[in-house]
Amino acid sequence: MAAAANRLAAAGREVWRCPEPGDGLEAGDYLVELTPKLVDALRGAGLAVESWTAAPRSEAFRVKHARIAVLAGKASAYPYYGYYALALTRLGYAFAAVDGTAIAAGALGAENIAVLPGGFSNWGLDAKEESAGADIAFRRFLHQGGAAVASCGGAYYLSRGRPAWLGVADARPVFTQEYLRTGVGVTTCRLAPGPLRLGLPPTLELPYYHGPVYDELGPDCTPLAEFRDLYGHGRLFIDNPLSEARFAKHMQGRIAALRASGPRGEAVLFSPHPEMGDLLRKYMAIESYVPRYLPVRGELVMRETLDSFLPAESRSFLMVLNAIDNLLPRARDGAAQIGASDVPPTTPIELAAAWRRRRASLKPSEGPIGSLERRLVAGFEQRLAPAERRLAELLPRVADAPADGPRIASSFAAIAGHACAAWSDPPERRPAELLLELELALLLIEAWARLAELHVVASRHD
Numbered sequence: 001m002a003a004a005a006n007r008l009a010a011a012g013r014e015v016w017r018c019p020e021p022g023d024g025l026e027a028g029d030y031l032v033e034l035t036p037k038l039v040d041a042l043r044g045a046g047l048a049v050e051s052w053t054a055a056p057r058s059e060a061f062r063v064k065h066a067r068i069a070v071l072a073g074k075a076s077a078y079p080y081y082g083y084y085a086l087a088l089t090r091l092g093y094a095f096a097a098v099d100g101t102a103i104a105a106g107a108l109g110a111e112n113i114a115v116l117p118g119g120f121s122n123w124g125l126d127a128k129e130e131s132a133g134a135d136i137a138f139r140r141f142l143h144q145g146g147a148a149v150a151s152c153g154g155a156y157y158l159s160r161g162r163p164a165w166l167g168v169a170d171a172r173p174v175f176t177q178e179y180l181r182t183g184v185g186v187t188t189c190r191l192a193p194g195p196l197r198l199g200l201p202p203t204l205e206l207p208y209y210h211g212p213v214y215d216e217l218g219p220d221c222t223p224l225a226e227f228r229d230l231y232g233h234g235r236l237f238i239d240n241p242l243s244e245a246r247f248a249k250h251m252q253g254r255i256a257a258l259r260a261s262g263p264r265g266e267a268v269l270f271s272p273h274p275e276m277g278d279l280l281r282k283y284m285a286i287e288s289y290v291p292r293y294l295p296v297r298g299e300l301v302m303r304e305t306l307d308s309f310l311p312a313e314s315r316s317f318l319m320v321l322n323a324i325d326n327l328l329p330r331a332r333d334g335a336a337q338i339g340a341s342d343v344p345p346t347t348p349i350e351l352a353a354a355w356r357r358r359r360a361s362l363k364p365s366e367g368p369i370g371s372l373e374r375r376l377v378a379g380f381e382q383r384l385a386p387a388e389r390r391l392a393e394l395l396p397r398v399a400d401a402p403a404d405g406p407r408i409a410s411s412f413a414a415i416a417g418h419a420c421a422a423w424s425d426p427p428e429r430r431p432a433e434l435l436l437e438l439e440l441a442l443l444l445i446e447a448w449a450r451l452a453e454l455h456v457v458a459s460r461h462d
Helices: 002-010 036-044 080-090 100-104 125-129 134-143 153-157 244-250 277-287 289-308 317-330 347-359 367-399 405-422 431-459
Strands: 015-017 030-032 068-071 095-098 113-116 147-151 171-173 184-191 203-209 214-217 221-233 255-262 265-270
Touching (some): 002 030, 002 431, 068 080, 080 317, 080 405, 095 405, 100 134, 113 317, 125 134, 134 265, 153 265, 214 221, 221 244, 255 317, 265 317, 277 367, 277 431, 367 405, 367 431
Parallel strands (some): 068 095, 068 113, 113 147, 147 265
Antiparallel strands (some): 015 030, 171 214, 184 203, 184 221, 221 255
């Protein structure tokens, strides 16, 4: 629903979202002005559309078109920015992938939201991007009405405490330089009542990788979430599992997300990773939960457990949606898309070919866990061919569609190229890590196909 609503807003339709329940609506529901043809087209795309006959809700807010840039350079190379790419695409947002050099050259001039993923040591954009002027350009973007969403390393960068940080949030993390002193795992966070909680329960499990932990906040900061429990530890990609003792000493009860609104700009900062969602939880479970309970409950129950993770439908994606919706009313308008994008129709096919070469290097574990791993990759292989064909057919259509259709096509071309480059000389991976890489790329192909389909429907029906 969010994906369809955001595509309709991008196409210039009137879209509202309800922040409070009532009159048969839940908090987070959408109200949209639709023609009969568009209703039929949306239903044909598999969406439920219901008539609304009551008076418009007075507290409903207009969904503003988001013009988003995602940091995708040396500081947050693929696959790190790939998690945000998946979350944004599943939520119906088009975006531009930019690096430090592009930011310094003015790439944020037409945008109203900048996303800073995790994945980089938090010593400043120019330092990590090997660019000149990205830090100044990012400050200018915020000063001129842009807003930011940041996770982990990006949240450090928008905090205070180190010389190159921007100080958008008047808050210093408990650890600044020595950020590895926490660890890796899944945490349960308590969400504060308010806009971040639309469509979400009071608590939520979120992957965590050494993100900033805040204690005291300045007057221009509002806490949005706090760390409540350590749900599980992990060692995917970084062998530094978060222990119960370290969590209790340094994190429990402290601030995990905040809203900054002050003289240096508007931003939402996440310490954990809502954009990683079920994907990271699934493969952390393969390395921790599954080995522990496989002897207790058997392979069938473990299969069902893994099948119940739905990375493309991660509930935590709604935190990203809600953050953007909360920032947009005070953010400037983005500029209209200019020009068109010539995307080679072979791009999905090239990514799928690289995927198959990468899959060939998988060496499943011994015993029952290896059986589960082989079952997972067999399922991926069944999904890949129809997904690549569907996207190859849709990309040329969306590239010629009105509004920001060309941006949808060009952003896939960018991330497909980054994924292929990352696999040209890949590191050795444990089975769970490699399976995660393969599923992420597959999910990106599937998500872009759905986004392209919805954009064509929203922009080409009266």
